[in-house]
Amino acid sequence: MHIAIIGAAGMVGRKLIERLVREGGLSGRTIGKFTLIDVFQPEPPAGFDGTVDARAADLSAPGEAEKLVSARPDVIFHLAAIVSGEAELDFDKGYRINLDGTRYLFDAIRIANGQDGYKPRVVFTSSIAVFGAPLPYPIPDDFHTTPLTSYGTQKAISELLLSDYTRRGFFEGIGIRLPTICIRPGKPNAAASGFFSNILREPLVGQEAVLPVPETIRHWHASPRSAV
Template sequence: MHILVIGAAGMVGRKLAQRLTRDGELQGRQITAMTLADVVAADAPDGFDGRVTIEAVDLSEPASAERLIASRPDVIFHLAAIVSGEAELDFEKGYKINLDGTRYLFEAIRLARMADGYCPRVVFTSSIAVVGAPLPYPIPDEFHTTPLTSYGTQKAICELLLSDYSRKGYFDGIGIRLPTICIRPGKPNKAASGFFSNILREPLVGQEAILPVGEDVRHWHASPRSAVGFLIHGANIDLETVGPRRNLSMPGLSATVGEQIEALRRVAGEKAVKLIRHEPDEMIMRICAGWAPGFEANRARALGFIAESSFDEIIRVHIEDELGGKL
């Protein structure tokens, strides 16, 4: 079993490589090789016994995809993308990387399929940004994709391509619409959605965090551990049970900011909660108003995808995975 991870230097990509290393197998077969690709050189996961190939490639170069699949990996996790904010600021770059890059990959696989019958599993990370306001709550599985960002548009287009290439038998694809990842490890960043993680992660280590929106803001979350779990399950699942609608809204936890804060109080006490500074930001409040409050995700749940069921659990996952298990 040879696995290719594209976007392996990102947060989810790194955690995925670690998980694959720990599991040692995928689809019931031993993992003997991993190719870790990203625009910068990714780190090899600690403790992996098989062959690791590190590829620093730009997927928006037409030749990159052919090079990545030359060794015919059995499973391809495609996580590479430029983020929402950057795709919105740089229209051409967003389409070049998030749309053309993905299309080059799909085309390279199709041509290999025609040439020698190659037919890998392709697990594609999509996003809840494929939907756009006004949104019902919860959002049904059959709700249309009317994104309000170029990033969301690019993800929605790649979902359509993935389904069509899969329907034609060029590869076995599945699209995983990730919730917002919370608690995102690392430093606070400038993403408009960063505060959902900041207000938990920083207080848990005694640091202040800024909350720019009201406590009634409702959003859709899953832990990094769940996100990796979705991808692994997407690689293992029998696609006959999925049928032709290959893009699935993943399960997650719908919670208000107030509910996040209550969970923080239960897990880490009043002292932690006091580190959250309320500094309303009109622009972030306006952006937030268009975000998904939560999905039904009935299909994905029925197919065995599992997420956290409380914010206490999301916080505990962070403490276990990022803080060595203790506060």
């Protein structure tokens, strides 16, 4: 089995690779090759005896999606995204990475499907940002998607594309709406929800952390391990 991971250098991407290498297979099939893509050079996984193609690439750049699809991976995990706060601050970058890059990938698969019947499994990481307030507890599967941010809008559009391309038989797609993943290691990133990691991570090393919301706020979380 050949597995491609876009966003392989990220927090969830690295843990996903570790899990797949540890288990050695997916859906009863042995993994023989990884293609690992990120804007930063991904590290080849330790302890993996198969083939690894790890490279830095921007999926929204011309030809990159086609290059990935030309190797015909059996499963594609699409984890790459510009996070919420950054997508809100840089409108063009958010839509270029989060929407255009996703659409380029889907279209490259669609074209390959028409050439030789290629039909991979595509796992797309969406977000609870596709929902809009007021939020019920718990959020049911059929709750309306009315995003309040550009990031949420980009994820919601991508979900519709995923559903439509799956309906048309171009690939087998599944979208997973992840909540806030914490505790995120390292320095704070530009995610609007990053403070949830900050208020836990920074005090552990003696640093001050600011809580920018009322203490009554309720939120959904998952650990990196449970997300994988």
